[in-house]
Amino acid sequence: MAEEPCKYRLEREVGRGSYGVVYEATVSDTGRRVAVKRIRCSEPETVEMALQEFWALRSIQSQHPNVIRLQECLLQSGPASIQPISSRRKPPSHLLLVESCLKGRRSAGEGSCFLWFITDYCDGGNLNDFLLARPPDPRLHRACMQQLAGAVAFLHRNQIVHRDLKPENVLVSQGPSGPELKVADFGLSKVCQGNVNVNQYRLSSACGSDFYMAPEVFEGRYTAKADIFSLGILFWAMVELVTFRDADSQKELLGVYICQGKNLVSVGEALLENPNLELQIPLKNKKSLPSDVCKLILDMLALNCKERLDAFQLEIRIEQLSYGEKLQRSGS
Numbered sequence: 001m002a003e004e005p006c007k008y009r010l011e012r013e014v015g016r017g018s019y020g021v022v023y024e025a026t027v028s029d030t031g032r033r034v035a036v037k038r039i040r041c042s043e044p045e046t047v048e049m050a051l052q053e054f055w056a057l058r059s060i061q062s063q064h065p066n067v068i069r070l071q072e073c074l075l076q077s078g079p080a081s082i083q084p085i086s087s088r089r090k091p092p093s094h095l096l097l098v099e100s101c102l103k104g105r106r107s108a109g110e111g112s113c114f115l116w117f118i119t120d121y122c123d124g125g126n127l128n129d130f131l132l133a134r135p136p137d138p139r140l141h142r143a144c145m146q147q148l149a150g151a152v153a154f155l156h157r158n159q160i161v162h163r164d165l166k167p168e169n170v171l172v173s174q175g176p177s178g179p180e181l182k183v184a185d186f187g188l189s190k191v192c193q194g195n196v197n198v199n200q201y202r203l204s205s206a207c208g209s210d211f212y213m214a215p216e217v218f219e220g221r222y223t224a225k226a227d228i229f230s231l232g233i234l235f236w237a238m239v240e241l242v243t244f245r246d247a248d249s250q251k252e253l254l255g256v257y258i259c260q261g262k263n264l265v266s267v268g269e270a271l272l273e274n275p276n277l278e279l280q281i282p283l284k285n286k287k288s289l290p291s292d293v294c295k296l297i298l299d300m301l302a303l304n305c306k307e308r309l310d311a312f313q314l315e316i317r318i319e320q321l322s323y324g325e326k327l328q329r330s331g332s
Contacts, residue, residue, distance in 0.1 A: 232300030
């Protein structure tokens with residue numbers, strides 16, 4: 001078990017990756033459950049992603065129920081030195097210390113330091129595992145669509161482009177009225193400077209997860225509408241439970257793809273290679289989806305981003321869907 005910040009008691013490890021280790025923890029004086037992500041500040045790429053996530057979440061002036069909340073960020077520079085990082089826009093001296101790690105300027109004798117991200121604890125795991133553990137449920141799917149569309153519209157209003165939307169980066173909290181989704185993992189996000197329209201702000205770094213990346217991201221010229229393409233793939237995979245097996249982890253993951261011989265090619269890459277490609281939605285059962293759901297997903301996956309829905313149009317379109325409404329009325 002890692003060295004504990006005195007304010008929190010680490011209970012158990014719940015996740016681990018190249019980016020950091022996540023623990024379930026409790027606040028020492030109240031017993032409230034939180035999640036603690038511990039990130040070693042030794043690799044430049046890791047520190048850069050951590051700082052990106054910190055500034056993205058701290059730039060938000062209000063909270064949204066479907067966006068993970070960063071409650072506190074701590075810097076540990078030694079066994080007995082754990083201090084909070086200020087939420088001020090200008091980085092304080094201890095944040096500059098972390099940035100110096102990024103630039104590789106720390107002396108070899110100083111040892112490692114860590115960033116601790118304290119966030120909401122989500123007891124339902126990630127959306128990928130949550131959905132695959134359940135039979136198809138249009139009412140649940142519609143609720144997921146509404147929550148994720150609202151979260152992305154909120155982020156875009158706050159000039160934040162997530163750039164890595166996928167089921168593994170959405171956490172699930174079991175609330176009194178059903179599952180509550182939380183968009184998380186902002187390590188690849190971009191905060192667009194100034195009072196700008198994110199649907200016109202040009203980004204150039206090609207980043208994200210291949211199966212969810214928009215065609216234009218592969219070319220390195222895109223706007224916030226790349227997030228809508230990622231959501232479109234997520235929605236499509238969710239409503240039809242389309243999966244692939246990850247080559248490294250051998251884990252079953254939600255994601256839509258195009259078969260080219262024995263190769264699985266992402267939808268974005270396939271559209272880029274063949275602009276005339278017609279996407280077949282539904283992919284599995286021709287009677288499984290209402291036509292308005294199929295049309296919505298196709299409009300989210302338009303090759304030309306100018307023809308693609310933006311986050312604000314998406315919210316309205318989902319409210320107009322009949323998908324899941326019959327079940328919702330009969331269950332109320």
